[in-house]
Amino acid sequence: MSQEQTAYSATDEVTSFLDKRTAWSRTKILLRKSPATARFGMIVIAIYIFVAIFAPWIAPYGEAEVFAQPYAPWGGEHLLGTDQIGRDIYSRMIYGARNTVGIALVTTILAFVIGGGLGLAAAINRSWLDQLLSRGVDVLMAIPSLIFALVLLSIFGSSAINLILIIAILDSTRVFRLTRSVAVNVVVMDYVEAARLRGEGLGWIMRREILPNILPPLVAEFGLRFCFVFLTIAALSFLGVGIQPPTADWGSMVRENASLIQFAQYDLKAGLTPLLPASAIALLTVAVNFVVDWFLHHTSGIKD
């Protein structure tokens, strides 16, 4: 071994450096390794998104267009028949994707902005603010959320805005808990202390030092939380206090056509009609869960 090789040089230290890959090639490798369930989930979600965005072009009739024949059978002019006042069920299913998914998405985002922001602030502050917020959240979480939502909706009235605000605030409690618990582990890191010593403000520390390091669990939670919000909205609509007619929505569609199920013995297709929006809800929930499972598995670093 010659003298040159043994001489120490900082640039030549052995590192486990990674091949530089573009974001695109990283994504390709990731997708190639994804399990079948995750791919199924991603395809289903993509179809839902496509349908939601292009609803007016895909749907043969308008969302609230009323035809002469209520409870029309499947086939013919109306692919999936018509409902109790003669609206085309197929078109309403397509518009339902837009309304139900759209409102659920807006609600989830709002819940994350509120819960995530307050959770981070509580984790950094760790004194009176943390106590105040955490105990407040405990109180909110002690009340069954569906019943609480029902009460609040009957007080404030069931407009779309109220629906979004009430569910977002109720769900933000869980986001708050998660954000706070993952953030307290990052707050004690030396690089956060270094930022504080430098004199950085609260906003910078939250956004630049902590948020990027707690993102994976939050993204996974976003998927799950979206499912729950989606189910809550469907449940509230089914109970009649959610999205109001004539806006098409899967939850209320189940309720409106529920009586058809007893005709299954005469016409199987008619009996299936109320199950269609229900299965649309179920399919999306399952698909999102598949993707979240895979994402969690991938980011938590558990192999096999």
Place this chain on the structure above:
Amino acid sequence: MSKNDILLDIKNLKIEGFSDEKWHPIVKGVDLTLRRGQIMGLIGESGAGKSTLGLAAMGYTQPGCRITSGEIMFDGVDLAKLSEGKKREYWGNRITYVAQSAAASFNPAHRLIDQTTASTIRFGIKPETEAKADAVTLYDALNLPNPNMIGNRYPHQVSGGQLQRVMTAMAMSPRPDLIVFDEPTTALDVTTQVEVLTAMRKVVEEFNTAAIYITHDLAVVAQMADFIKVLRHGNEVEEAPTRDMLSAPKEDYTKSLWSVRALEKDPIKEQAPILEIKNIDASYSKVKVLNDVNISVPRGSTVAVVGESGSGKSTTARVITGLLPPMTGSIEFDGSTLPNKLEDRTKEQKRRIQMIYQMADTAMNPRQTVREIIGRPLEFYLGLSGAAREKRVVELLKMIELDERFIDRLPSELSGGQKQRICIARALAAEPDFIICDEVTSALDQIVQEGILKLLMRLQKELNLTYLFITHDISTVKAISDQVVVMNLGQVVEQGKKDDVFSPPHPEYTELLLSSVPEMDPDWLTNLNKVRQAS
């Protein structure tokens, strides 16, 4: 089974590890022969493959690693070819293991004595009562306090050094043929290290057990091993009996390891103090951790603060930075009094005092590139942006002996030494007068340590920087400091010029601390224990 039978014979062993979608060689064809009753020291920097080789001597590979070729003959059986189930009959029975972090290796829910005797009882080597009686004998042999009772405690109820000795007792309990020690004293204070080393050497000699001792500390391996094998990048550099190796290393690489501690600092001109802390008392909630601490740091010099863990060294740093406002006392910086609280200090005051941390891993945000890490203080304090900022970042990288290729890397793509250099650059970016170095080299390999220390000394000369250097490593102190502050239990024991502190007579605590630092002499531990017993 005579003393000189070959116990372990590893031939041309190759091990690969899986990372980044590829298999990389970790051990590249190493031979190792160990006879009964011998101790083999494995030394090398991190990434040399010493731990992987040590574990392979048990037939074990870490998850994500595989043995690709070679054989591991243990007492006539090739461990590399045995099934997992068959190997289990050796582990904890004829081969045992002592891990680096005892605290992380014990099950917190079980009593120490049950964990000590678990495998002995499971393999039916001894019945339970006998095994427990034997464990008490071992505790006694390892100089644990109150050997009859200590086994009834839980892991969190004993100290780190005691736990490490209990783990040695656990490894000794089945009377194995071979023990693998994986850096067992690295996490301990020097004063504790001496006790643990003495105890381990005593039992290994007493029961004529063969051992493999993995470490990166040469002085430690000199006390323990009969033979030393130097590894680098998965290859063997050289192997020789300890005395021969210490007196006449053959390879250049080995010589460079030996010469690391030859660093010397030129004496500097005495200047007025830039920082003085006066009568500082500080506490965490109710627990008082600093008691009337006075330290004065002359401009342009390096003041080393030494002491064991819990002595208040790092707390002193937190007081100076303003993270922990003291209860009483004042901090004078460059002629004016600094506000105690961080929030009350001006941006300019914050800029002039910078800090470098022990663990470079946690001191840098893993999601930020080198450009962002070094660039932020430039932008924040000096208002640089765009091309000017970019230019200054490259300049700073050059100053720390790295180059612009590193600018887009993430911390995870840097080695330990490079990470610490980036942290130094981040501190320099603020153009400070005063830098607190909190154990900055203690997590690094010796050669890398030397590189960092040289860099810090060069920067001090060029930029007239003042360092407060916190460390528990006396040899680092000897190499780089001008003045030394010895701390114990939150109080300053001694403070003065390096030569005054290091030459006798010492206060009692300084004496204990200094004499516990291992020296590169195979007889050092034996002599030290003789002296201590005599007094």
